[in-house]
Amino acid sequence: MSSKPTNVVIAGLGGQGVIKASDILADVAFSSGLDVKKSELHGMSQRGGSVSSDVRFGERVFSPMVPEKEADFLLVIAPDQVEVNAAVLGQNGILIEPSQIDESSLSNKKSINVALLGVLSRHLQFSVEAWTAALKRNLPERLHEANLMAFSIGRANERIMGQGK
Amino acid sequence: MAAFDAGVKLGTGYPGTPSTEILETFESLGGRAQWSPNEKVALEVGIGVAFAGARALVTMKHVGLNVAADPLFTVAYTRLDGALVVVSADDPAMASSQNEQDNRRYALAAGVPMLEPSDSQEAYEFTLRAIDISERWQVPVLLRMTTRVCHSKTVVRRATVAIPPPRPAHFEHDFPSRVMIPAYARPAHLRLRKTLAQIAAWNDEAGPNQLVAGSSSLGIITSGVAFQYVREVAGEASVLKLGMTYPLPLERMRSFAASVERCVVIEEGDPYLVEGARTAGIAVEAKPEIFRFGELNSGRVRRILDSDDSPEPKPVRGRPPALCPGCPHRAVYTALKNLNCIVSGDIGCYSLGVLPPFEAMDTLVCMGAAIGVGLGLRHSLPPEEARRVVSVIGDSTFVHSGITGLVEMVYNPPASGHVVLILDNGTTAMTGMQEHPGTGRTLAHAKTGKVVFEDLVRSLGVRNVHVVDPAPDPAGFQELIQACLDTPELSVVIARRDCLLATRAIREYERCNEQQTN
Ligand SMILES: Cc1ncc(C[n+]2csc(CCOP(=O)(O)OP(=O)(O)O)c2C)c(N)n1
Ligand code: SF4
Numbered sequence: 001m002s003s004k005p006t007n008v009v010i011a012g013l014g015g016q017g018v019i020k021a022s023d024i025l026a027d028v029a030f031s032s033g034l035d036v037k038k039s040e041l042h043g044m045s046q047r048g049g050s051v052s053s054d055v056r057f058g059e060r061v062f063s064p065m066v067p068e069k070e071a072d073f074l075l076v077i078a079p080d081q082v083e084v085n086a087a088v089l090g091q092n093g094i095l096i097e098p099s100q101i102d103e104s105s106l107s108n109k110k111s112i113n114v115a116l117l118g119v120l121s122r123h124l125q126f127s128v129e130a131w132t133a134a135l136k137r138n139l140p141e142r143l144h145e146a147n148l149m150a151f152s153i154g155r156a157n158e159r160i161m162g163q164g165k
Numbered sequence: 166m167a168a169f170d171a172g173v174k175l176g177t178g179y180p181g182t183p184s185t186e187i188l189e190t191f192e193s194l195g196g197r198a199q200w201s202p203n204e205k206v207a208l209e210v211g212i213g214v215a216f217a218g219a220r221a222l223v224t225m226k227h228v229g230l231n232v233a234a235d236p237l238f239t240v241a242y243t244r245l246d247g248a249l250v251v252v253s254a255d256d257p258a259m260a261s262s263q264n265e266q267d268n269r270r271y272a273l274a275a276g277v278p279m280l281e282p283s284d285s286q287e288a289y290e291f292t293l294r295a296i297d298i299s300e301r302w303q304v305p306v307l308l309r310m311t312t313r314v315c316h317s318k319t320v321v322r323r324a325t326v327a328i329p330p331p332r333p334a335h336f337e338h339d340f341p342s343r344v345m346i347p348a349y350a351r352p353a354h355l356r357l358r359k360t361l362a363q364i365a366a367w368n369d370e371a372g373p374n375q376l377v378a379g380s381s382s383l384g385i386i387t388s389g390v391a392f393q394y395v396r397e398v399a400g401e402a403s404v405l406k407l408g409m410t411y412p413l414p415l416e417r418m419r420s421f422a423a424s425v426e427r428c429v430v431i432e433e434g435d436p437y438l439v440e441g442a443r444t445a446g447i448a449v450e451a452k453p454e455i456f457r458f459g460e461l462n463s464g465r466v467r468r469i470l471d472s473d474d475s476p477e478p479k480p481v482r483g484r485p486p487a488l489c490p491g492c493p494h495r496a497v498y499t500a501l502k503n504l505n506c507i508v509s510g511d512i513g514c515y516s517l518g519v520l521p522p523f524e525a526m527d528t529l530v531c532m533g534a535a536i537g538v539g540l541g542l543r544h545s546l547p548p549e550e551a552r553r554v555v556s557v558i559g560d561s562t563f564v565h566s567g568i569t570g571l572v573e574m575v576y577n578p579p580a581s582g583h584v585v586l587i588l589d590n591g592t593t594a595m596t597g598m599q600e601h602p603g604t605g606r607t608l609a610h611a612k613t614g615k616v617v618f619e620d621l622v623r624s625l626g627v628r629n630v631h632v633v634d635p636a637p638d639p640a641g642f643q644e645l646i647q648a649c650l651d652t653p654e655l656s657v658v659i660a661r662r663d664c665l666l667a668t669r670a671i672r673e674y675e676r677c678n679e680q681q682t683n
Pocket of ligand 2: 487488489491492493494514590594595664665666668
């Protein structure tokens, strides 16, 4: 059997950039040569309902959904969505949430999704160059600067947070 | 993408989660795609394209096929010169729909061959194959997707299936094959059944089905996305994955079932494959009834294989959607609630008026039903209740199937009159801001002919027509509704204010179109 895929669930509310964050993550994994599958639930998302997206990558991935209790990472953009999604997290799964970012350090508060990807990036083996390229491919040019900043803030932050736990 | 690579001449459809993105993507790649007022018209236009010898792709969500069922059942009898592929996007678990009907039943009922992709790569390949099958046997083909195939992205390699290039469009008279009067339809039905028998034989021999060799103790017959879950949890099992599920490759299924000790069918939704197999005398094990509801996933497939039908843990509910703050529909529901109206509702963002704090929608059945159901209530309730009935319908829904309801109202008016509220927010908001004939812009947002609701309504003979923006003066709006309820005349109130989330985009499209005409 080939090695198990890495399972990431990204969750939040409609309009918070859940799908965008998962697009970027899937892009990084794909451009690094992995098999990637991604699945999302967004019924009537524009009105602030719950949204979540599953991203799985590895040598070979079958189901596009992360099985219950098998998420390696749960990245939640809206604090009140942690509880709703907690069941997907595996035993050693890692929760990444907005309290790990100092929001006032972001030039654009909307880029919190990307800042949290920065936190996640510390745990994954993809290079900063691959992340930067994926961010640029998935965002319009006028948002590049703010989001690259947010990403590096998230990536730098994790070390401090990690020690705190 | 496949539609583009296959030289599809025209893509038509009506929006509906989870099918909406297909035409939008096709258009963005440079294909010609257009939104129709509803699915029936979309399919009819597609039929014309295929009669002309060209390739047509028609997309809709599962309930859309109900609307398009009339042309579907009869086009199956006709002989196509080009290709006609109908994409039906099913929504088991009702992530965003009013029911979880299983459209594989339509293929069987109408006699239309059907393919079921299991991931994005197959969605690509099967679209090409569907076009090929459609042209080879001159029949329409259904491409049945589900939410998890539509709303998942997996890596796709292009041009893995070779099909002949499209032929130039051209019309040949062929009355017996295309004019379905009874004299021609009787032999046409015989011809269809013969063609289906040929396709079934081909499917047995060379259809897009896949055998994964494995243990002889457990065999699994599956199709669509369920295949992925099976591979995830039962890596050791032998698997027969069906790509074409109508007509079924019964001989392959028979020999597969005979080659294993235990043969289980894993399918999402209705026991469609199970019934097909059993009718043909193939002994297979079906999933327990509880797995008919909702969608499958790896965990549930494991339970099916373990024959575990114990109650499942209830999933934690996420936050339900609510009308956006600042949504123009809010003022309308506030008024309806204050007036204690009986509201015959419809489908769209405005369906959320049923939830607190408004709780001002009493019925919702299917698109367009608001007007007919409202009239039925008016006809039968005692006068003091009848006078409180209002039909509420969105702009896109009004064009989709509300116009005939309005004709009914003019033709058979209730004694107490009636009040229809058209919530014109300038877009199809619910499914992600698509254009429709009332916006005067095409799928690609270019300027085109515009259906002006107030002109249309007046032309039908309704005299009491009001166009208002409900937001700036809620009290005035409420008085207007009250006045309409008080008269026994027929009234139509068009509440016009752009969807808050679409306002910026609409302004931008209008500016671009303005520049182009100057
Ligand atoms: C037959 C059918 N086709 C498509 C859909 C999906 N759908 C539900 S409501 C809707 C349109 C809503 O637009 P509108 O009436 O303008 O209301 P809004 O969301 O803008 O408030 C669509 C496309 C459906 N439920 N049934
Ligand atoms: S998307 Fe538009 S129509 Fe729908 S709730 Fe929000 S503002 Fe209202």
